[in-house]
Amino acid sequence: MSSPVEVRMIVNGTPRAGRCEPRKLLIDFLREELGLTGTHAGCEHGVCGACTILVDGVAARSCLMFAVQADGATLTTVEGLADGDELHPLQQAFHRHHALQCGFCTPGMLIAALDFLATNPEPSEAEIRDALSAVLCRCTGYQNIVKAVADAAEKMRAAGGAS
Template identity: 70%
Template sequence: MAEPRKIRMTVNGQAREGWAEPRRLLADFLREDLGLTGTHIGCEHGICGACTVLLNGEAARSCLMLAVQADGAELMTIEGLARGGVLHPLQEAFWEHHGLQCGFCTPGMLMAAYDFLRVNPDPTEEEIREALSAVLCRCTGYQGIVRAVKAAADRMRSAP
């Protein structure tokens, strides 16, 4: 039963499949088997959050899941955030407010922020900081990121 098995999932709206040993981490499966290298690996023990993806609509660490566990699941990765070439308001806000420098934590940061704004569309700065503490960034001091999430929340609330 340690043999590779077929795994099917929907990623960013597309049906995808591949083969993986049970021990293969979801993060590796996404990156290496499906070629979705936008999801980054930063610690492989669930603290840095760079590998955060949306699993059935909710943010989760892809380094703490086996690919086989996502068989049948619906995933969204950073590659699926912009639709039809149009940036999501979070992406726009990160760009506008210099919410990224090296960009390595950015995919996880955006996925976590996306989930957070769905459960809390009108957060205070303190709530934003608490939510973003799920993802570590070493470049920005979080200053631009916090501003960006606030701005995106404001914009998303006022959007029809």
């Protein structure tokens, strides 16, 4: 077993640090060392997208990275979306459109949508479907998820851009 190493990162705007084995996965570090259990572990081999977070502003699968690879990085997890008690427009739209059932895929869906809307703020339905095809919903609630993302995009445009 290797000696634990120090890992430091900015998570949801706050400097965080912890010690872990060099081979500890980033998702396990977030959940077990930092207590951020909003990011879900599904397949744990890069297929389902449930573990999606932003790493330096870009969507990444936290089950495919070691925590040490994120040393010095800036991360956004689902816990970082709301502004205090104010839910992010994407979260509000998921609520309005009943875009979740068991909720297991939801953190990954929200972060993938956030990443997508940052580069395509006025997407077509087909583009939303294509972008979210990387995240699997085992409850198969895709219809309302697509509606929610389209609605959130509209609200975010009206508010003056992605936030």
